[in-house]
Amino acid sequence: MNTKALKLAAVAATMLEGFSPTEWIPLPSLGLGIRVLLDDGQQQLVATAQTSLDRSADTGSAAEAARIYDAMYPHAGFTWPHLRAITEVEADYFGTSAPITVTLIEPLPGAPVSDQAIADVARASSLAQALATLHSAAPESISEAGFPVEDPSRFQFQILERLDQAAATGRVPADLLQHWEEEFEQVSLWRFLATPIHGAIDETSVYTDQERVLALSGIERLRVSDPAIDLAAASALIDPAAVPTFFSEYRNSRPRADEHVITRAELLAEFAVLDWLLEAVDSGDEEAIQDAGELLSSFNDVLFAKDTAEPSAAPPGPADADNDDATPGAVVLSEESESEPDAGLAAESENVIDEDTEPDETEPTDGIHRP
Structure with missing residues (x-):
């Protein structure tokens, strides 16, 4: 049992x-x-x-x-x-x-969507609409309740700081490093008003049926910050072929969004690989460091290949442990x-399963347990 x-x-x-x-x-x-x-x-x-x-x-x-x-x-x-x-x-x-x-x-x-990528237009559009709703509310009640409020310039500084830390590892290809430095240092990119964001979009927090998003969990990460954070995380749950639909629907559902929000979301999606490298370095996991370095090299080769077009989506990042x-x-x-x-x-x-089962225990066969 x-x-x-x-x-x-x-x-x-x-x-x-x-x-x-x-x-x-x-x-x-x-x-x-x-x-x-x-x-x-x-x-x-x-x-x-x-x-x-x-x-x-x-x-x-x-x-x-x-x-x-x-x-x-x-x-x-x-x-x-x-x-x-x-x-x-x-x-x-x-x-x-x-x-x-x-x-x-x-x-x-x-x-929860789990590890099955959202490939259909209906659910991709529904997720975009849900995030547009979240990001359209006034932020005052969030800050008054004591949840974090992140200034855009501070967020930009944190990203550039992480970029410097990653550069110091010697694992980031020079072209990719320069690409991120040039993009994230653009002043115009950070001219936006912070909005309420979910802050923890992942494969366990988005609940759907076959047609639309029904619920979002993990709401304790609520804060006022860059809406591109949610968009980048959500795009990782969507099949690359449906990502353009997702971004387009978000634009249509939130027409007053800042003009660079999609660009920031795409850059933050790319940046997820670099965050994986930094996490691996912090933990001292040599195998993970090697894997992250190889993924960065592969992404660099694809992004700057002379005879191929730029990819429409960044490579996926690692799952949380x-x-x-x-x-x-x-x-x-x-x-x-x-x-x-x-x-x-x-x-x-x-989705019922038995979890944390100990090796010497026997599970009942009817799936219903009565204390």
Whole structure:
């Protein structure tokens, strides 16, 4: 039996008054940790023991981010996580090195895009429309709530600083280095107003059905910054053939966007490979350093090939790695639901798996577990 998931279900059963689950189903990790879908016969909630969550993200800020999203985007064509309860459990409960945060949220509709590139025009356009909606809101409520506000000139400085660090490794081809230096040093490129951005678009945070984007998770990274950050991250999820449609739809959906936003997004998409190199250098991973260097060389050859046209999309960057980290005393944050649990249950159930299974344990055959 999956004992970690069973332990999570036991904790979750104590977190919300009036919620007494009778069934639970293990769910994919999505890079967060241990996840289970709980059902008490009247409602379903997703419990997560965040053993793999990036510690630089404040879990509690997800609740505040959801409140800001509710206020800024009351008519959005997509939804986001609504936190119902949160608690912390001691490290020894899950055998981790530090206490673990456990959350209860309403299930999201659809399913994460995962590693399947968005190749169809409909979903690429829907993602562009969702980001255009996010970027069109006024930023004041975000800054007033204490979320980060990044000045365009400061962001440019950080990019050029990373470029200097990468140059010092000797792994960046000279032509590619010069290309980035010339592009990112353009003053006109950085004349724009920072906007609200999602800040964590990836294959686990974009939920879709077969036709459109239904939900965005990872909203605790909300901040005021360059909208090109979201566009660059989103373009990595889209098949290269559909990227022009994505950018075109974004332009059509947000006609007041600054004129250089797409150019910055394309440059930031290229820059993802260089960020991988710097991460590898920081970690001392020689194999990753070698791989990043070879990818930069290949990209340089393609970008500056004498007899071929410039590529329309940058090469993909590496995926983020997972981590690990956990007694009741839950704080109930909200009793109200604005999403549709039944749709979320169907979507979550489609991707059910058992995770964190220990080698000497036996999994039940019916897929439904009762604590």
